[in-house]
Structure formats: C-alpha cells, structure tokens
Amino acid sequence: MDLLSLLLLPPALVLLVLSAFGSVELALLTFGAILPRKARPAPQKTLQQLVVVVPAHNESAGIAGCVRSLLASQPPACQWRVQVIADNCSDDTAEQARQAGAEVWERFDEELRGKGYALDYAFNRLLAEGVDAMLVVDADTEVAADFLRTSAEAFAAGADAVQCRYTVKNPEQSLRTRLMNVALLAFNVLRPRGRSAWGLSVGIAGNGWGVSADTLCAVPYTARSVVEDLEYHLALVRSGRAVQFLDDTYVLGDMPTGGKGADTQRARWEGGRFRMIREHVPPLVSAVLQGNWRLIEPLLELLLLPLALHVLLILPLAILPLGFTQVYGVLAFVLVLLHVLVGIWVGGGGIKDLMALATAPLYIIWKLTLLPLMMKTATKNAAWVRTEREPKEPKS
Numbered sequence: 001m002d003l004l005s006l007l008l009l010p011p012a013l014v015l016l017v018l019s020a021f022g023s024v025e026l027a028l029l030t031f032g033a034i035l036p037r038k039a040r041p042a043p044q045k046t047l048q049q050l051v052v053v054v055p056a057h058n059e060s061a062g063i064a065g066c067v068r069s070l071l072a073s074q075p076p077a078c079q080w081r082v083q084v085i086a087d088n089c090s091d092d093t094a095e096q097a098r099q100a101g102a103e104v105w106e107r108f109d110e111e112l113r114g115k116g117y118a119l120d121y122a123f124n125r126l127l128a129e130g131v132d133a134m135l136v137v138d139a140d141t142e143v144a145a146d147f148l149r150t151s152a153e154a155f156a157a158g159a160d161a162v163q164c165r166y167t168v169k170n171p172e173q174s175l176r177t178r179l180m181n182v183a184l185l186a187f188n189v190l191r192p193r194g195r196s197a198w199g200l201s202v203g204i205a206g207n208g209w210g211v212s213a214d215t216l217c218a219v220p221y222t223a224r225s226v227v228e229d230l231e232y233h234l235a236l237v238r239s240g241r242a243v244q245f246l247d248d249t250y251v252l253g254d255m256p257t258g259g260k261g262a263d264t265q266r267a268r269w270e271g272g273r274f275r276m277i278r279e280h281v282p283p284l285v286s287a288v289l290q291g292n293w294r295l296i297e298p299l300l301e302l303l304l305l306p307l308a309l310h311v312l313l314i315l316p317l318a319i320l321p322l323g324f325t326q327v328y329g330v331l332a333f334v335l336v337l338l339h340v341l342v343g344i345w346v347g348g349g350g351i352k353d354l355m356a357l358a359t360a361p362l363y364i365i366w367k368l369t370l371l372p373l374m375m376k377t378a379t380k381n382a383a384w385v386r387t388e389r390e391p392k393e394p395k396s
Contacts, residue, residue, distance in 0.1 A: 023314070052082045076153075086105070151164070162245075179360070218241070318332070
C-alpha cells in the first residue's frame, strides 16, 4: 500500500463505519418494499367512537379546507367527529374550523407550547370521554375518500396504531415541492411498506396516523420534541406495540414552495432528528445488546442519516482509490439510487418525479446550507412555529 493510500485509509474507514448502518437499513427497506403486500386482518370487534384530532397553530388560511376534506370522506361504521385543537392561536383558526363543521377546543399556555402538548391535551380529554381510537391529521391536509373508513377497520381488527401514506399535495407548485414529493415517496411510502413486509412496526410520519385508546393508556403520549412522531414511535416499540401501515389510503400535506418556509421546516425536522440520535442511540444500543431484538430496526433507522447527508458520506468512498472501500462506496451509491427509484415506483410517482432527480445535486447543496440551522434547532423542546407557505388564490 502506497503512502497516499495509508493517509486516506483512516478517514475512509470512518466514513464507512458512519454510513454502513444506514446502508443496511436502506437495503432492508428497499427490498422489503417490493415484496408482496400482506392482507390486512378482518375486523374482530365493533368500534364505537373515532375522533380525528387536528392540531392547529395559526392555520386560519387552510383549516377550513382540511375540515371539509375530512367531512366529505366516506364515514366509518361508528360514531365519529372532527376535533380541532386551536393551540395558542392569535388568528381566527378556531372560528374558521367551527364554520367548516368541526368541534373546536381552544388551548392557551405560554409555557407548554408545541404540537406535542396540543396532542397530549386532546388525547387526555378524549380518553376521559371513552373514545376508542384517535387519528391525527395536520391542519393543511387533504385526505383520501376512504381514509376514515380504512383506519376504523384497522382499529376494529386490533391495530395498536396506524400510519397511512403521507405525501405532497402540491408537487406541481415548484421544483422544491416536486423534490419533496420524491423524498416522501421514499420516506413515507417505501420505508413503511418495507417494514411492514418484514413484520416490523412501520413508524409514525406525524400526519395521517392514529392510535387506539388501549395503546394510549398503556403508552401515554409524552413526546415533546419537534419530531414527536419519532419520539412516540420509539416508546411504542419499547412497549412491544406496533404501528400498522395502511398502504391503500393516504393523506396529502401542503408543502412550502421555497424560501424561509422550506428552510425552517426542513431544519426543524432534521435538527430534531439529530437530537433524537444523540439522546436515543446509546440506550437503544444498550437495549439491543441486552437482547431486546425488536429495537434493532429502530436503531438502524436512527443511524440512517437524512439521505442527502448519507450520500455525502458514501460519495468520497466511491471516488477514493482504496479497493474495498471504493467497492462499498459504489454499491452504497447504487443502493441509494435504487431506493429512490423504487420509492417513486411503489409510491405511484411518474415521469416528472424521475426528471426532478436531475436537480438532486442542488437539493443536496441546499441541505448543506441548512446544517447550522439544523444544529440550532436540535434542542429538547422547541416552540411550535407555523411553516410559512405560499398564499393561495381565493376561490370564486
């Protein structure tokens, strides 16, 4: 081995170790996603009452559309309602929701602020009412016509918790929303589909998910971070419970087209994820070493960095002339491409999504510029900041 190779080997090995667990996770989920889907079990009991919880902070512009979408969907075979939590709002979110047909609870607390607190408030009140199951839908969401019925049937069949497909409502609006759609087809369709194929808990995406009352009583909702979905899912898996994937229904979320709204949203999500890595990887490793095998996949999920950063780890390995590390780098990069392409396929994407991949290098550069903001937002508790979106044209 020449001198240059000796100098390059240590950093290459560091990159290999940092990326290897993520590559294993990508392989597990990508190949699992193309396996035949399992049939959902038949209902075993009668669901009495289902409530759709819509947490909202200053969502006056979009809350009525979300409520109307829910009320227009196929009703489940049980009592149900839409319950909006207008949390620390300074606009007329509550009034807009009431006029659209939802019941509204208004919550004001200057100290305990954030989506996690709003959900905990709602869940506790609904448990006291004797509700059987609760769904969570963000205030900027449009739901599939069968979303309520399919979710209710899953709970009636004994599901602890559920998560449906969650992708982008406005992919045509800008190049960035198109790329976000490609990302969510992989993250919110391929990955839960892959986990489901291997019999694993599929995770919570934060929108279009739900939990049974029995599960919520056993595992109280104490998640408070900006990635409260990931935090609560870890608690569910630790307790031996699982989230079931509803692959044949969906919700669509409105994504920011660019600028400050996109920057702050992405920085919150991924900054919160870095905090979860820091806080939860050590205890997960300890639990796995003690024989808690069900935590292996959640551990791998945390060790898989955001895909753009994962690519930045493996590209140098594919380029550096170091034999086995180069072979690994090339194979790992091919796996990333396969992961994205399979995500577009199983998610029902099209030619426009494939064409958008040509701009992926610019997307990676943008993600790099957000690293300082991601680190800043990687705090334990962060305020609920509404994502700024493009104003919509009023309907005539």
